[in-house]
Amino acid sequence: MQNQNTLLDHVTRMPLTVRMRRSAFWERSHLAGAQAYIVYNNMLIATDFMGAEEDYHHLKSAVQIWDVGVERQIEISGPDALRLVQMSTPRDIGKMARDQCFYIPTVDSTGGMSNDPVLLKRDEERYWVSIADSDLILYYKGVAAALGLNVKIQEADVSPLAIQGPYAQTLVLRIWGEAASDLKFFRHITVEVDGRKMILARSGYSLQGGYELYFEGQSGAGELWDTLMDVGADLDVKVGSPCQAERIEGGLLSYLSDITHDMTPFEAGLGKFCNMTQDVGCLAWEALRAKQSPTRQIRPVEIEGGPLPPQTTFWPLTSGSQTVGRVSSSCRAYDYDCNAAIGLIDAAHWSTGSALMVHTSAGPREAVVKDTFWGRSA
Amino acid sequence: MQNQNTLLDHVTRMPLTVRMRRSAFWERSHLAGAQAYIVYNNMLIATDFMGAEEDYHHLKSAVQIWDVGVERQIEISGPDALRLVQMSTPRDIGKMARDQCFYIPTVDSTGGMSNDPVLLKRDEERYWVSIADSDLILYYKGVAAALGLNVKIQEADVSPLAIQGPYAQTLVLRIWGEAASDLKFFRHITVEVDGRKMILARSGYSLQGGYELYFEGQSGAGELWDTLMDVGADLDVKVGSPCQAERIEGGLLSYLSDITHDMTPFEAGLGKFCNMTQDVGCLAWEALRAKQSPTRQIRPVEIEGGPLPPQTTFWPLTSGSQTVGRVSSSCRAYDYDCNAAIGLIDAAHWSTGSALMVHTSAGPREAVVKDTFWGRSA
Numbered sequence: 126m127q128n129q130n131t132l133l134d135h136v137t138r139m140p141l142t143v144r145m146r147r148s149a150f151w152e153r154s155h156l157a158g159a160q161a162y163i164v165y166n167n168m169l170i171a172t173d174f175m176g177a178e179e180d181y182h183h184l185k186s187a188v189q190i191w192d193v194g195v196e197r198q199i200e201i202s203g204p205d206a207l208r209l210v211q212m213s214t215p216r217d218i219g220k221m222a223r224d225q226c227f228y229i230p231t232v233d234s235t236g237g238m239s240n241d242p243v244l245l246k247r248d249e250e251r252y253w254v255s256i257a258d259s260d261l262i263l264y265y266k267g268v269a270a271a272l273g274l275n276v277k278i279q280e281a282d283v284s285p286l287a288i289q290g291p292y293a294q295t296l297v298l299r300i301w302g303e304a305a306s307d308l309k310f311f312r313h314i315t316v317e318v319d320g321r322k323m324i325l326a327r328s329g330y331s332l333q334g335g336y337e338l339y340f341e342g343q344s345g346a347g348e349l350w351d352t353l354m355d356v357g358a359d360l361d362v363k364v365g366s367p368c369q370a371e372r373i374e375g376g377l378l379s380y381l382s383d384i385t386h387d388m389t390p391f392e393a394g395l396g397k398f399c400n401m402t403q404d405v406g407c408l409a410w411e412a413l414r415a416k417q418s419p420t421r422q423i424r425p426v427e428i429e430g431g432p433l434p435p436q437t438t439f440w441p442l443t444s445g446s447q448t449v450g451r452v453s454s455s456c457r458a459y460d461y462d463c464n465a466a467i468g469l470i471d472a473a474h475w476s477t478g479s480a481l482m483v484h485t486s487a488g489p490r491e492a493v494v495k496d497t498f499w500g501r502s503a
Numbered sequence: 504m505q506n507q508n509t510l511l512d513h514v515t516r517m518p519l520t521v522r523m524r525r526s527a528f529w530e531r532s533h534l535a536g537a538q539a540y541i542v543y544n545n546m547l548i549a550t551d552f553m554g555a556e557e558d559y560h561h562l563k564s565a566v567q568i569w570d571v572g573v574e575r576q577i578e579i580s581g582p583d584a585l586r587l588v589q590m591s592t593p594r595d596i597g598k599m600a601r602d603q604c605f606y607i608p609t610v611d612s613t614g615g616m617s618n619d620p621v622l623l624k625r626d627e628e629r630y631w632v633s634i635a636d637s638d639l640i641l642y643y644k645g646v647a648a649a650l651g652l653n654v655k656i657q658e659a660d661v662s663p664l665a666i667q668g669p670y671a672q673t674l675v676l677r678i679w680g681e682a683a684s685d686l687k688f689f690r691h692i693t694v695e696v697d698g699r700k701m702i703l704a705r706s707g708y709s710l711q712g713g714y715e716l717y718f719e720g721q722s723g724a725g726e727l728w729d730t731l732m733d734v735g736a737d738l739d740v741k742v743g744s745p746c747q748a749e750r751i752e753g754g755l756l757s758y759l760s761d762i763t764h765d766m767t768p769f770e771a772g773l774g775k776f777c778n779m780t781q782d783v784g785c786l787a788w789e790a791l792r793a794k795q796s797p798t799r800q801i802r803p804v805e806i807e808g809g810p811l812p813p814q815t816t817f818w819p820l821t822s823g824s825q826t827v828g829r830v831s832s833s834c835r836a837y838d839y840d841c842n843a844a845i846g847l848i849d850a851a852h853w854s855t856g857s858a859l860m861v862h863t864s865a866g867p868r869e870a871v872v873k874d875t876f877w878g879r880s881a
Contacts, residue, residue, distance in 0.1 A: 137519060143816060263617060
């Protein structure tokens with residue numbers, strides 16, 4: 126049954142309100158033709174420009190710039206900064222280099238995931254936690270207040286800008302020169318934007334390679350955006366946004382859909398980011414030790430048949446009459462001419478080749494557990 | 504300039520996704536004709552049914568039921584439950600009666616507001632924190648983990664349902680009988696729904712009077728909804744949602760628009776909810792003591808002229824060439840044939856009768872600071 130007043134049951138109207146914050150790049154991105162938005166960290170993020178399939182092929186063949194201002198930076202500084210960040214994650218951050226980025230699962234005291242941010246080390250007593258969609262800042266504020274830690278915790282005025290795609294490096298070198306060409310994955314350097322120093326990291330929410338510029342403040346954002354578009358014109362640079370089909374086929378997880386607060390890092394397949402040989406100072410150390418052998422885990426799933434309906438709720442995975450998991454994200458993997466999905470599957474059914482049924486909003490489909498996500502080596 | 508791909512610059516398209524949770528009442532509410540949604544606590548909440556003005560007049564003359572499932576319940580239980588909740592708020596909750604609801608400003612260690620929930624006491628060692636839009640649960644988890652408190656903290660499976668309007672009491676009495684008629688404002692009783700006990704409180708996000716039912720679980724929600732609609736048919740019961748014009752003219756604040764994390768309770772005009780005569784255990788006690796005399800405060804503002812454009816960003820308030828505040832919410836106050844607004848105004852300009860300019864998206868308008876919000880006694 127369909128509500129005749131909404132556009133479609135998978136797309137609705139949303140009034141823009143004061144509650145929905147915008148980044149320094151929002152206006153440029155909006156005027157470039159954003160067709161829809163979602164809300165993420167109480168900010169607007171575009172979801173579609175030329176259309177799902179065209180955006181996907183363009184990202185994989187050219188270069189795009191994305192307003193990813195929703196990646197808010199929690200700035201934690203002061204003598205206890207390292208200790209406080211370490212309390213939130215089982216990954217050992219004590220030996221991070223000064224130019225390093227770390228993907229860190231963060232957890233509450235039960236080991237449930239509270240976010241999956243990227244941590245940037247700015248210096249020995251200053252970190253940026255580049256968050257997915259939860260108010261992780263309140264966790265840090267709670268811990269710091271309870272223990273009287275010597276830290277300052279604030280949301281920095283930073284609007285990350287992503288430059289993604291096979292020609293991202295060409296574009297970045299034209300603007301910031303050779304320093305950027307030696308930059309290794311998940312390392313960062315300082316570059317100049319209109320005379321101001323900012324962080325450029327080799328990172329981003331795609332598998333196509335690229336960079337994220339941590340643009341500070343508001344002024345000059347439009348000019349930088351225009352420069353990127355001008356300098357990249359012959360590279361067919363276009364405005365985009367994180368591409369659902371590309372990130373799902375590649376197995377890039379999304380907090381609040383693929384990862385939920387009731388999951389441990391082990392269930393999310395992030396055990397390799399957990400240091401379990403010794404207690405590095407994570408408040409969930411004991412809880413996580415007891416949960417190292419998960420009974421369900423995120424796995425790649427291929428769903429048989431033609432294109433799927435838009436997914437707006439979890440889809441159950443079954444084996445016979447038994448529910449054995451759920452699909453949290455799905456897409457047409459256009460380059461592979463199949464349907465790619467991210468499943469959370471019970472141990473008895475998670476092995477490669479396991480045949481299941483997935484109950485989509487348009488009925489059941491056959492599905493099979495894969496060895497790896499698409500475009501990933503085993 | 505307008506993005507031609509979106510519907511209008513104040514309304515956009517939003518795809519429904521797995522990330523956007525729904526309450527037990529969502530389907531009934533949606534099928535009743537919700538015309539637009541926003542995202543609140545990572546859930547969908549409808550914003551419009553018959554249209555802004557018609558919804559407003561109906562709320563003030565009849566009775567509406569609202570799916571307010573976005574009011575998530577943080578359940579804090581255990582021997583340290585009272586201590587933990589008290590750490591988050593300057594309001595003294597030690598003497599709450601067992602059937603009481605308290606509006607509590609919650610704050611971080613600097614005194615900045617982290618939420619403005621309603622606290623429900625369930626019993627001596629069990630509280631529900633009915634939150635506005637922030638992950639306040641992470642603050643409680645952080646404090647509890649840091650101090651090793653003996654508490655359990657979880658989001659309860661509760662879908663609050665609001666029954667609001669002048670005929671709310673008539674409708675509620677028909678279903679739950681006389682017990683509900685003696686229920687005082689911000690008190691709660693236990694009622695039965697299909698044989699299950701649930702909490703009914705005299706509360707709600709309007710000034711029209713009414714109730715909130717804290718519906719637990721998922722099953723039976725549709726049947727209850729249908730019963731309310733059937734039993735209230737002769738009262739002209741309709742499906743609605745929190746009404747912007749009604750709540751703005753009445754001065755009901757909205758966290759993340761009127762109240763932001765950088766504001767103290769005193770700036771938000773909530774000093775009467777802060778016990779500053781003795782330290783009741785709030786972690787921000789010292790910080791708040793130093794900030795008891797705010798230099799800016801929330802005040803009612805009337806904006807001259809005809810209906811305003813939709814407000815999608817803060818509007819500056821000026822006096823001469825000086826910025827002296829901002830308007831965070833504005834509406835046509837239909838019953839008063841004027842424009843009502845909520846302002847945050849510097850001390851030198853906040854007195855009643857102060858004449859200012861407000862810079863709307865459609866140009867400047869004259870504005871004046873009022874003594875009280877509309878329909879409130881001085």
